[in-house]
Amino acid sequence: MPTSRETIRFCGRSTNGNLIHMSVRRLIIVLSMLLVLLNMGIYQTGYRTDRTLIVNHEPAATVSIIRGPTVHMVTNHSSRIMWKTDALTNATVEYGYSDSNLNMSLSNATLDNIHKVNLVGLEVNTTYYYRVMSNGTSSATYHFKTAPADGEPFKLIVLGDNRPSSDTAPAQPQVFSDIMDQVIAENPDIVIMTGDYVYSISTSDSENWNAWSKFTNVSDRLGHYVPIYAVIGNHDLTDWQGTPKPQYFLDAFEMFNEPKLYSSFDFAGVHFTLLDSEQQGYEGQIRGEQWSWLVNDLTAAGNRTKFVFAHRPLYPLKHIDSAMDVNKTNRDELQQLFEDQNVTLFAAGHDHLFNRLTVNGVVHVITGGAGAPPYNNPWGGAYYHYFRVDVCTETINMTSVKPDGTGVETYQLPYTGPIEISIRVVANNSQKKAGTIPEIYFSKVPTVVHYSWDSGANSSTLTGIPDIEGEHTLDIYAQDSTGTWSHARFVFTAIVTSTTTTTSTTITTTPTAQTSTGQVLIIPLMLALASIGVVGVVIVVIVWLTKRS
Ligand SMILES: [Fe+2]
Incomplete structure (x- = not known):
């Protein structure tokens, strides 16, 4: 079963005998030219839907299928076959009930490089083999199956x-x-x-x-x-x-x-x-x-x-x-x-x-x-x-x-077991803030449901994780319409937040405190120096007066 686009390309060209009988020298020249073209980015144009890129509007003598063919929108009586070519070409899909007898075909003479051919009137739940052709270049043969009748597997x-x-x-x-x-x-x-x-x-x-x-x-x-x-x-x-x-x-x-x-x-x-x-x-x-x-x-x-x-x-x-x-x-x-x-x-x-x-x-x-x-x-x-x-x-x-x-x-x-009890957002065995309410889902709507934190009294209402530091269990009991009970237990560790602190006050006062501290240090120092200066002057005056006397 061919599975690669490369195989399609090789099959298409080898049918014409061009590559197989090519001399080694010519092969090297062609490969070199291909490498140059690839480096120029020309290979990318094959994927474009912008047809203005293709300047030659004449039917190409030789073409390559650069994508597909692939099968789409399959119903029990129709399908679409799509493929792309590196030049504007006509399009033909040959198909049939076996790969050796593609005895039906559908063609589109309009030149294009993106080809979409709708096969109609197909039989239900039937395997069709197909290949596509563009200006004489053909793909490998693939197959698809039409949809089964309604209700069939x-x-x-x-x-x-x-x-x-x-x-x-x-x-x-x-x-x-x-x-x-x-x-x-x-x-x-x-x-x-x-x-x-x-x-x-x-x-x-x-x-x-x-x-x-x-x-x-x-x-x-x-x-x-x-x-x-x-x-x-x-x-x-x-x-x-x-x-x-x-x-x-x-x-x-x-x-x-x-x-x-x-x-x-x-x-x-x-x-x-x-x-x-x-x-x-x-x-x-x-x-x-x-x-x-x-x-x-x-x-x-x-x-x-x-x-x-x-x-x-x-x-x-x-x-x-x-x-x-x-x-x-x-x-x-x-x-x-x-x-x-x-x-x-x-x-x-x-x-x-x-x-x-x-x-x-x-x-x-x-x-x-x-x-x-x-x-x-x-x-x-x-x-x-x-x-x-x-x-x-x-x-x-x-x-x-x-x-x-x-x-x-x-x-x-159809599911015939007891009600499935599942938890989301808050995972089992996870740490969460006290007061967080886990999201609990039931596989079908219970007729009766009980919730119990830490094996305490049952409640029909789910409350949040208890505001006590440490591990807490949540037991859930759900009864379905047949009277069958389901039970699930989840465990959480409560993260209990302490009383609000005055951290923000501390932060805002800290810079002030630093400024005050600076002032407290600088001002007394200046006063001390001034005092020393005054005392010095007084001493000098006394000494001078003593000498004069
Ligand atoms: Fe995503």
Whole structure:
């Protein structure tokens, strides 16, 4: 199974016999010319959407496919094939039911260097093999599968935060490449990426295309076979001057509703909603037009299973108060909307770890482990991974998977166990100021709940950490509608602040005291010297008068 763009290029040229039969001398000359061209930055123009850069508007005699082909927007009856060439060319997709019989084709005679061909009238849940051709240059043959019928099983892979760890080394992490190889081996039906694909957006276009092409060089290896959808991350949008530059993100992915950064679609009867958590000025919030759109989108989806995605989580473990909890009112409205609309899964990234939390029936997953350095935290989950969701006819099975394919944490819906009791913001075994109220979440709304500090009396109201220095226990008891009780115990060490001191008074008086001290020292000294002087004068006068007498 060809997996690299280099293979496509070689296959395309070797078909014409040009490179294979070239003499060594001519080969050296051509390679030298290519190196010169690369140093001139001409290689970058292939990634640009600015067609004015291409001055030759005649059909090119020989062309190279410089990106793709990749498959996008796959439904149970259609798909879009996209690729780029280094010159304006025509476009043809040849496809069929086996790689040895591509007996169907669709062409576009319009000359272009970005090619998007929509295949329609496809059969449901069917594997199609395809290759693309531009002015006689063909790609390797790949394959994709149309969506299953509504309600039929499919495999979803979610991954995110693959970004490099610094600007100075924009190459993608090796672990991201390893994870992509493993995801290709998984043969998923659909892939969602949860943001932060590059380290930063530069003010330099060439630097941006360079960084993003390093990303697409890896992601397209999977994109040959599977539609990849994505939400935008905080590292992907604005440069250091605060100028939003979504064009690179939009170029890397081909999705519904572009150029908007939020969209939705159905796949096998499941409704997918992709949110933009990076709206400038409202980072970490869903507001305005997008909020209205989201309410309508989820409402219109009716009783379909609903999966929602954004870059920032609602209940972060590391980016506390700078994820979707930056405005807790908006966060709680979002959670309430998800509950009201029966959203099954909300998946995000941003925190470089894996975590699952169920809040009132909505499963929240943080899957930010595809390449950036994992975050150590009290809740665990700091390992590289991707997230697999097997949507079956009766169940949904979720697993975090390490780059070598080893499953780590699993969860199944429908969930039939007792109520899960979870804590956020204030970690178990942490030190916090007395009076701090921990955030407690239940996997479903309890019929009865009791809180007890230090094994004392039960209360239906959660109060803050007792104002007594030392360790305190919090016992929580929750009963579900079947009468089953759940129990969780958390431990905190109270930091008790002492009575307010007069430190500020001391600070303000200190300089005065120093000045006074100086005056106290100087004035008596001057008085002493003056006194000595007067006494001396008197002695001299007496001696002089004595001598005269
Ligand atoms: Fe992020």
